[in-house]
Amino acid sequence: MRARSDRRVLLAQAAAVLSFFLLWEAASRLALADPRLLPPPSIVLPKAAELLADEGFRGHLWVTVREMALAGLIAAPLGVGIGLALAESPYLGRAFKPFFHFIAAVPKSVFLPVFILLFGIGFGQKVAFGVFQAIFVLVIATAAAVAAVPEELLRLARANGATRWQIWAEIHWNAMLPLILEGLRLGMIFNIAGVIFAEMYVSRAGLGQRFSTWGESFRMPELFAGVLIAAALSIIVNETLRALERRAGAWRTA
Amino acid sequence: MSLHLAEPRPASPVGAPEQPAIEVRGITHRYQTGRGEVLALRDINLSVAPGRFVGLVGPSGCGKSSLLMMMAGLVRPSEGQIAVRGAPITGPAPERLGVVFQEASLLPWRTALENVAFPLKLRGVPRAEREARAEQLLHLVGLKGFENRHPHELSGGMKQRVAIARGFCQDPPVLLMDEPFAALDEQTRMTLGDELLRIWEQYRKTVVFVTHGLTEAVYLCDEVVVLSGRPGEVLARIEIDLPRPRTWEVMATEHFGRLREQIWSLIRRQS
Numbered sequence: 001m002r003a004r005s006d007r008r009v010l011l012a013q014a015a016a017v018l019s020f021f022l023l024w025e026a027a028s029r030l031a032l033a034d035p036r037l038l039p040p041p042s043i044v045l046p047k048a049a050e051l052l053a054d055e056g057f058r059g060h061l062w063v064t065v066r067e068m069a070l071a072g073l074i075a076a077p078l079g080v081g082i083g084l085a086l087a088e089s090p091y092l093g094r095a096f097k098p099f100f101h102f103i104a105a106v107p108k109s110v111f112l113p114v115f116i117l118l119f120g121i122g123f124g125q126k127v128a129f130g131v132f133q134a135i136f137v138l139v140i141a142t143a144a145a146v147a148a149v150p151e152e153l154l155r156l157a158r159a160n161g162a163t164r165w166q167i168w169a170e171i172h173w174n175a176m177l178p179l180i181l182e183g184l185r186l187g188m189i190f191n192i193a194g195v196i197f198a199e200m201y202v203s204r205a206g207l208g209q210r211f212s213t214w215g216e217s218f219r220m221p222e223l224f225a226g227v228l229i230a231a232a233l234s235i236i237v238n239e240t241l242r243a244l245e246r247r248a249g250a251w252r253t254a
Numbered sequence: 255m256s257l258h259l260a261e262p263r264p265a266s267p268v269g270a271p272e273q274p275a276i277e278v279r280g281i282t283h284r285y286q287t288g289r290g291e292v293l294a295l296r297d298i299n300l301s302v303a304p305g306r307f308v309g310l311v312g313p314s315g316c317g318k319s320s321l322l323m324m325m326a327g328l329v330r331p332s333e334g335q336i337a338v339r340g341a342p343i344t345g346p347a348p349e350r351l352g353v354v355f356q357e358a359s360l361l362p363w364r365t366a367l368e369n370v371a372f373p374l375k376l377r378g379v380p381r382a383e384r385e386a387r388a389e390q391l392l393h394l395v396g397l398k399g400f401e402n403r404h405p406h407e408l409s410g411g412m413k414q415r416v417a418i419a420r421g422f423c424q425d426p427p428v429l430l431m432d433e434p435f436a437a438l439d440e441q442t443r444m445t446l447g448d449e450l451l452r453i454w455e456q457y458r459k460t461v462v463f464v465t466h467g468l469t470e471a472v473y474l475c476d477e478v479v480v481l482s483g484r485p486g487e488v489l490a491r492i493e494i495d496l497p498r499p500r501t502w503e504v505m506a507t508e509h510f511g512r513l514r515e516q517i518w519s520l521i522r523r524q525s
Contacts, residue, residue, distance in 0.1 A: 153361060155359070156359040159346050159351075160346065160348045160353075160372065160376050161348040162376050170361070170375075174363045
């Protein structure tokens, strides 16, 4: 029963993807959309394969992947650390948590010119901007995760003589992990967006730099192929983190 | 089945005064709220002999749960002292006291078996040893075959059984139970009450049982301590002289009804 309904779901999904590409193809071929602005997938998909085979393009892709990964590696411990500090110290939390909510609400792109003045237009600036994009949602998610640790479980651990460290390892860690991974996942989405945006704004290398060049020189097949590749990249990152999140939070699903 | 729980302790030799399992002396408790100081408990004195099943009842907010939390070493009283088996309570003492809370308080990311073994894990007992013991306890509370289930796969009654098994895990001489069946439906509550009595008859631990249920209190206990409304004071200590082992038929007896009525009239005057 289960396997059969699984297969039906899979079939429906495949049909949806297929019809998306067919509609796109038709729109372009039948000139419902200007084919010069919207090249059909029969041109875009081979172009994507061509780009991936091209060493020059792979160099750009690699720059973006490195920027994004390094920004994630810096933002994760920093964001979680700040979130823990805000949640654990009533004084720090009351004093500074509002600022994180305020800045989280501001579109980060307005700060991009400042980042250029501070860090230049190279690799470091993209990483810094990625960190800046990712960190607020991580801080907020971590602080919320601490607040979500059930008081009754802390009491239970204390009643059984748990040390401070044991309470962290046994209760906090397990209760918080799925929520922190969720924050990390959202942070990575912001991070990727930030890195590519910074590259598009001004840069010498990276996916975003390619996008703006192709856009300006009207090379639509390359642009659309690049967009598909960037989309695939962020989907892979997101789904990997989502799988981790599900594993860490398997106990949450009733 | 060999369960390595302590055998029932023999009564002290004649002449030697028996040391109480729990000695509460002059407990007074105040706490601060936004609207000033609240006097929660006033001069509570109580002594519980080993192996007794003692109920703690009283109107809502009388501080009976707070008193239990003080015995568990989780709340420090403003004044007074509590001693368990002769040694003062200054903080949690899991070797002397097992605690069962109203919410089953199971770790949702651990299996039933791991939950029961949790107190032993905190003490650094090796996995094989602590899980062997937890398995025996799960069987004792009727959960054979549920060792590897997670809490979200268990019913409310099963969760509370796991919590009771966990309370027994370290074989403490004293078990503190804070309205352990309050969140359960009537039928489950009755069944679990019987199970608890069955286990208790076997091991004769000292039990302090906080409850709102007067029927439950009379049915389970050797003695019911009635606290007054805030500030909580000991109003009466009522000896429940119903024969043991008890079965549900006892609830239909006139004597059961009189005892229940006696407690109810004390509490009713309070609210």
